[in-house]
Amino acid sequence: xxxxxxxxxxxxxxxxxxxxxxVLPLVVVFIFSFGERGAAGGYVPALTLEQYANLxxxxxxxKNTLILAPLGTLAALLIAYPLAYYLAVRCSPKWRxxxxxxxxxxxxxxxxxxxxxWIFILGGRGIPALLEMVGIDEVRLINTPFxxxxxxVYGYLPLMxxxxxxxxxxxxxxxxxxxxxxxxxxxRTFWQVTLPLSVPGVATxxxxxFILLMGEFLIPAILGGGKVFFVGNAxxxxxxxxRNWAFGSAVAMTLVFIMLVTVTVYxxxxxxxxxxxxxxxxM
Amino acid sequence: xxxxxRTIAEFRGLTKTFGPxxxxxxxxxxxxxxxxxxxxxxxxxxxxxxxxxxxxxxxPTEGEVLLDGEVVNHVEAHNRPVNMVxxxxxxxxxxxxxxxxxxxxxxxxxxxxxxxxxxxxxxxLEIVRLEGFGPRRIWEMSGGxxxxxxxxxxxxxxxxxLLLDEPMAALDRKLRKEMQIELQTLQRRLGITFxxxxxxxxxxxxxxxxxxxxxxxRIVQVGTPRELYDNPRTRxxxxxxxxxxxxxxxVAEAGPDHVAARLAGGQHVRGKPGxxxxxxxxxxxxxxxxQIALSREAPDAGMSEPxxxxxxxxxxxxxxxxxxxxxxxxxxxxxxRQSELNAGTFNVGEEAFVSWDENALLILEQ
Numbered sequence: 001x002x003x004x005x006x007x008x009x010x011x012x013x014x015x016x017x018x019x020x021x022x023v024l025p026l027v028v029v030f031i032f033s034f035g036e037r038g039a040a041g042g043y044v045p046a047l048t049l050e051q052y053a054n055l056x057x058x059x060x061x062x063k064n065t066l067i068l069a070p071l072g073t074l075a076a077l078l079i080a081y082p083l084a085y086y087l088a089v090r091c092s093p094k095w096r097x098x099x100x101x102x103x104x105x106x107x108x109x110x111x112x113x114x115x116x117x118w119i120f121i122l123g124g125r126g127i128p129a130l131l132e133m134v135g136i137d138e139v140r141l142i143n144t145p146f147x148x149x150x151x152x153v154y155g156y157l158p159l160m161x162x163x164x165x166x167x168x169x170x171x172x173x174x175x176x177x178x179x180x181x182x183x184x185x186x187x188r189t190f191w192q193v194t195l196p197l198s199v200p201g202v203a204t205x206x207x208x209x210f211i212l213l214m215g216e217f218l219i220p221a222i223l224g225g226g227k228v229f230f231v232g233n234a235x236x237x238x239x240x241x242x243r244n245w246a247f248g249s250a251v252a253m254t255l256v257f258i259m260l261v262t263v264t265v266y267x268x269x270x271x272x273x274x275x276x277x278x279x280x281x282x283m
Numbered sequence: 284x285x286x287x288x289r290t291i292a293e294f295r296g297l298t299k300t301f302g303p304x305x306x307x308x309x310x311x312x313x314x315x316x317x318x319x320x321x322x323x324x325x326x327x328x329x330x331x332x333x334x335x336x337x338x339x340x341x342x343p344t345e346g347e348v349l350l351d352g353e354v355v356n357h358v359e360a361h362n363r364p365v366n367m368v369x370x371x372x373x374x375x376x377x378x379x380x381x382x383x384x385x386x387x388x389x390x391x392x393x394x395x396x397x398x399x400x401x402x403x404x405x406x407x408l409e410i411v412r413l414e415g416f417g418p419r420r421i422w423e424m425s426g427g428x429x430x431x432x433x434x435x436x437x438x439x440x441x442x443x444x445l446l447l448d449e450p451m452a453a454l455d456r457k458l459r460k461e462m463q464i465e466l467q468t469l470q471r472r473l474g475i476t477f478x479x480x481x482x483x484x485x486x487x488x489x490x491x492x493x494x495x496x497x498x499x500x501r502i503v504q505v506g507t508p509r510e511l512y513d514n515p516r517t518r519x520x521x522x523x524x525x526x527x528x529x530x531x532x533x534v535a536e537a538g539p540d541h542v543a544a545r546l547a548g549g550q551h552v553r554g555k556p557g558x559x560x561x562x563x564x565x566x567x568x569x570x571x572x573x574q575i576a577l578s579r580e581a582p583d584a585g586m587s588e589p590x591x592x593x594x595x596x597x598x599x600x601x602x603x604x605x606x607x608x609x610x611x612x613x614x615x616x617x618x619x620r621q622s623e624l625n626a627g628t629f630n631v632g633e634e635a636f637v638s639w640d641e642n643a644l645l646i647l648e649q
Contacts (some may be wrong), residue, residue, distance in 0.1 A: 092400065097337050103518075106592065116335065174371065174373040175373050175375060175376075177340055178367075178373035178374075178375070179386070180339075180340075180360040180361045181338060181339075181340075181360055181366055181367045182358070182360070182361075182364075182366065182387035182436070182440065183361050183362075183387055183390035184361055184390045184392055185361055186361075192386075193377075196377045273371075
């Protein structure tokens, strides 16, 4: 009994934190999602599934998110892996720290400002102008799904690089020698040793970037020009502009549900890939 | 080495430098097929570099590495018919014991079929006494078991030479003894050439057919354990292979079998030369502690010195005395139990005489 009570006391801070920061807001959103919009906006208590029935009205936002978030994650992975590999395996230790800091440097400026920079790069006087000089006319980049993809990959790349870097850096380089000693070519050593052993980093990076991308709204708003919007943009609109809290809550709950399913399936898949080891965690 | 024995590997003027550091300098050595050769020396003596050049992990700066009569300087590690047991095993943590051992077989092109791989892996698992451990994960194995897996992973490939980089360093003393015997038995049974790197003289002495003593990137002496113990060439070898007493001396008269030398204290001694000496040369006189006799009376013949007993340590089959001579300094003497039973023990502070046979004295390079 005493043991139990002591555990209770020790768990209390974390418990309260979880309750206040996670459970309560979710419960509020959950209850709101069954309500109705008041005449002047906001929330009127009710018990109706009307809001959920209305979901198809926001189908485009879900479609964009569910296409661009996984695609962005994959693109970030494909770009981040070689970079992390270079930093962890190939780069001389003398330069490593400097280069690692350079990966974080963009974080020192607001993503808002950096996204505006991309408006210029992708806009009429940026890359399209350069393409025109070599004879490729009429290329529109800004306000397209491609622009949003570039924006999110750019914005979240460091979050992918670091976990992969850590797992590659931890990798015992003698294993690579052992593989070579046993007759494996460098390429086969990469597939058979390096890649499987960096799975934890890849899994963490993908998870981190994917979850954040699912809730993204700033980059689509800036680089999508109102044409390519995410669920996040729909939520901003529903809560702040049209003040339809009930419908907004239903959209939010649906997103939470989709994420729960995806992440669970993903974790199952990854843990099978990495054997029965429990070193695959979020951080 | 008799002429009938084939040379499996050879170093010719092998030098390796890392920037300004000379890790190995002008190594010349030939390794006979089927022998158990050890590179012995303190850390940083170049023994690991020598092994890594043989494995193909380091390219020599100068000189040649020959395997089976062919220069392999530019043959990469994955194309060399040698396998290594790494110091900390370097087993693949994401693979099972079976897959670790099968790794080398599966790199072959054309790839052997499943049945062959299974049969070969199971055979080596039996050799290293790990039957049934195939499906285990690496981190479920103890240190000693991991070492056997590492061994199995290397020998399953039937290498021309098995390289062992301090394989016993991570094991406790008892397990190390067991593994030493096991390795030696295995080597005789498989007939594979073993090349071991170690800093442990006991390990080298007990396991090897031949030992290559290294120091400061150079090979100091190569020979059987007995040769190195009985006829070391330099003071370094005599001190590294066993223990010895050393006295500075100058050669008074150089003969082919015996050399007369004058010790720092003025005494004249005669001994066997370990190398070609010249009159007037400064040398080192060495005598093993067990070849010195301790007595109460000065013996009639031979060389003797009056000493005072400084310390006595009872070691069971031997008693170790530290004695001080007025002219020669401190001397270590090992008295066997039997002679002590005959002559009685000496107490600290007692006066006595040390004496030796002149064949026991070695004249060595400084």
